[in-house]
Amino acid sequence: MDNWNLLKRETGTIYKDWGGRLPVALAFPNTFYLGMSSLAIHALYRLLNARPDVVCERVFWNGDGAEAGPLCSLESGRDVRDFAVLGFSFSFEMDYFNLMTMLRQAGLPLWAEDRDEGHPLLIAGGPAVTANPEPLAPFFDAIAIGEGEVIFPPLLDLLHEAVHIDRSALLEALSRLPGLYVPTLRPPLSPIPRQWLRNLDTQPATTAILTPDTEFGDRFLIEIGRGCGRGCRFCLAGYTYRPPREVGLEEVLREAARGLEHCDRLGLVSAAVSDHSQIDELATELRRMGARLSVSSMRLDPLSEPLLRALAESGTRTLTMAPEAGSERLRRFINKTLTEDDVLRAASLAARHGFHQLKLYFMIGQPTETKEDVVAIADLALRIKARFRGRVVIDATPYVPKAHTPFQRVAMAPLGVLEERLRALRRTLEPRGIGVRADSLAWAAVQGVLARGDRRLARVLARLPGRPSLSGWRRALRDEGLTAKEYLCERAPDERLPWQVVDTGVSQNYLAWDWKRAQSGDSTPPCPPSGCLRCGACDKAWAFRDGPCSPQLLSS
Numbered sequence: 001m002d003n004w005n006l007l008k009r010e011t012g013t014i015y016k017d018w019g020g021r022l023p024v025a026l027a028f029p030n031t032f033y034l035g036m037s038s039l040a041i042h043a044l045y046r047l048l049n050a051r052p053d054v055v056c057e058r059v060f061w062n063g064d065g066a067e068a069g070p071l072c073s074l075e076s077g078r079d080v081r082d083f084a085v086l087g088f089s090f091s092f093e094m095d096y097f098n099l100m101t102m103l104r105q106a107g108l109p110l111w112a113e114d115r116d117e118g119h120p121l122l123i124a125g126g127p128a129v130t131a132n133p134e135p136l137a138p139f140f141d142a143i144a145i146g147e148g149e150v151i152f153p154p155l156l157d158l159l160h161e162a163v164h165i166d167r168s169a170l171l172e173a174l175s176r177l178p179g180l181y182v183p184t185l186r187p188p189l190s191p192i193p194r195q196w197l198r199n200l201d202t203q204p205a206t207t208a209i210l211t212p213d214t215e216f217g218d219r220f221l222i223e224i225g226r227g228c229g230r231g232c233r234f235c236l237a238g239y240t241y242r243p244p245r246e247v248g249l250e251e252v253l254r255e256a257a258r259g260l261e262h263c264d265r266l267g268l269v270s271a272a273v274s275d276h277s278q279i280d281e282l283a284t285e286l287r288r289m290g291a292r293l294s295v296s297s298m299r300l301d302p303l304s305e306p307l308l309r310a311l312a313e314s315g316t317r318t319l320t321m322a323p324e325a326g327s328e329r330l331r332r333f334i335n336k337t338l339t340e341d342d343v344l345r346a347a348s349l350a351a352r353h354g355f356h357q358l359k360l361y362f363m364i365g366q367p368t369e370t371k372e373d374v375v376a377i378a379d380l381a382l383r384i385k386a387r388f389r390g391r392v393v394i395d396a397t398p399y400v401p402k403a404h405t406p407f408q409r410v411a412m413a414p415l416g417v418l419e420e421r422l423r424a425l426r427r428t429l430e431p432r433g434i435g436v437r438a439d440s441l442a443w444a445a446v447q448g449v450l451a452r453g454d455r456r457l458a459r460v461l462a463r464l465p466g467r468p469s470l471s472g473w474r475r476a477l478r479d480e481g482l483t484a485k486e487y488l489c490e491r492a493p494d495e496r497l498p499w500q501v502v503d504t505g506v507s508q509n510y511l512a513w514d515w516k517r518a519q520s521g522d523s524t525p526p527c528p529p530s531g532c533l534r535c536g537a538c539d540k541a542w543a544f545r546d547g548p549c550s551p552q553l554l555s556s
Helices: 003-008 039-049 093-106 127-131 134-139 148-162 167-175 236-240 249-259 279-288 305-313 328-333 340-352 371-387 415-432 441-451 456-463 470-479 508-519 551-555
Strands: 022-028 054-060 085-089 121-125 142-144 220-223 265-269 292-295 318-324 357-364 391-398 435-437
Touching: 022 039, 022 148, 039 054, 039 085, 039 148, 039 220, 093 127, 093 134, 093 441, 093 456, 121 127, 121 134, 121 148, 127 142, 127 236, 134 456, 142 148, 142 167, 148 167, 220 249, 249 279, 279 292, 279 305, 292 305, 305 340, 318 340, 328 371, 340 371, 357 371, 357 415, 371 391, 371 415, 391 415, 391 441, 415 435, 415 441, 441 470, 456 470
Parallel strands: 022 054, 022 085, 085 121, 121 142, 220 265, 265 292, 318 357, 357 391, 391 435
Antiparallel strands: none
16 A cells, blocks of 8 residues: 555644754654554654654655665655654564665665765664664664663754764764663763663553554554563563553553544553553453453463453453463473463353453473473363363464573574474374464574674675575575574673673673572562562662662562
8 A cells, every 4th residue: 555545544643844843754664564553653653743843754664675766754755865863663673684675775875884964863772672782783873772752852852953963973972862872982881771761651652643554453552561570581571671660540541531532442552461550440440431452461370350351341352371381390490470270260261251262372492491391382282272162272482582581691492493392282282173373483593693693793684685585694694604503502601792782770690690590490579569679670769769678579
């Protein structure tokens, strides 16, 4: 669909005159469909356009390659080279390939060192580059480490006054702002501290533009919490979005009332929607307001029955659960405190409330996983099916080690091992009527390289015309004298890691300590609601905001 027809079908699009304003192109390195499914894009679009001195327009990857002609914004159709700032948001490492296509289509030099004040200032942000900016570092003038609500106000103040000054002087000024990493300058004297928003009520993230041309076209999205304190040792979001925070009940209801003016379905978004401290009251009140509900994710320990009831009454037919591992031993190792009884009880309740399908998320190839653990996945799926009359589907996701987690130094399971374990699940479950789905195992290994990569990978990406074939990716690695194995292997305890240029707040000592606890079979307690000083993500102002935190929490 062309841009004109996309715009005609939208509600909430913002059009501004460019006169006297800083023009910012907000770029998502994937399709419009996926980009407008990202609540981060909506939040940034509203944040930027809320300033009277800024005009923000959207740009998306169109998949047609560099030969498709100039890269233009959606709202005005202006060439991105006319903008003062071109900001990219990266949620996933696999979108790094699309960046290459977009820069070539825009006619911009790939390397930051080859651009000057005659080019837009290129800034990257998002979860993927906050975790590890190094594979993309040579392409960007600056990289935002953390949450945009905190980083953008001082950044925009500076850019509005100084964007057209000598590029080297501008980069020096940017490097002095909190949360801004400027890769072309000398290495920072200390890691760049991740910035985070302390009070979500002040800037609630909700749908800014309603469009039918996206995955969530029939609903208004509301973020009700950010971060997760459960401490699952594999989870990037659980560590790079600490401390966990939530939007207050009254603020959610205010945003819900606004959303219900446009549609009757609300999508509640959080790392774990059911972890909201008032989720039972929230679900009940939203249903009383006439809202049909959907959720991004929910925990089963404990399961919120009012939320489950509200989902069923809203017409939700598929319930998604994430046991992550089949055996109690492996769940304890990854600090997933969910028990088999929790899962089976949820399956029974799903049957009682009339859900048609259960989708179960598991990971294969986790550290210490054995064949017995894979058999346990199949056994648990079969026990669930015995309690649930509808369709059961499992998603067997290959585990990719991520930066800034307790598992950041572990090796990724070899492709052959992953293939054998996926085949075993399919042999056991598909004849019994349980569907087994999986992401590409080979491409998961590519993601594994990018997730824990260094700056040398930038030259690999620059060799590629866009989203490559697997053979093209391997050839580009080889041409740069690199191998996937050196990125996917185990990292030594004393090895300095490329992503240590970022300080997420969670100390490296804490991550090493929690890795030792995993090896001992010990669980680590979740973040307390009031915060603590155990891992380093909270500071005293946060942890003591409701009074002193428990001494036991500080020493546990």
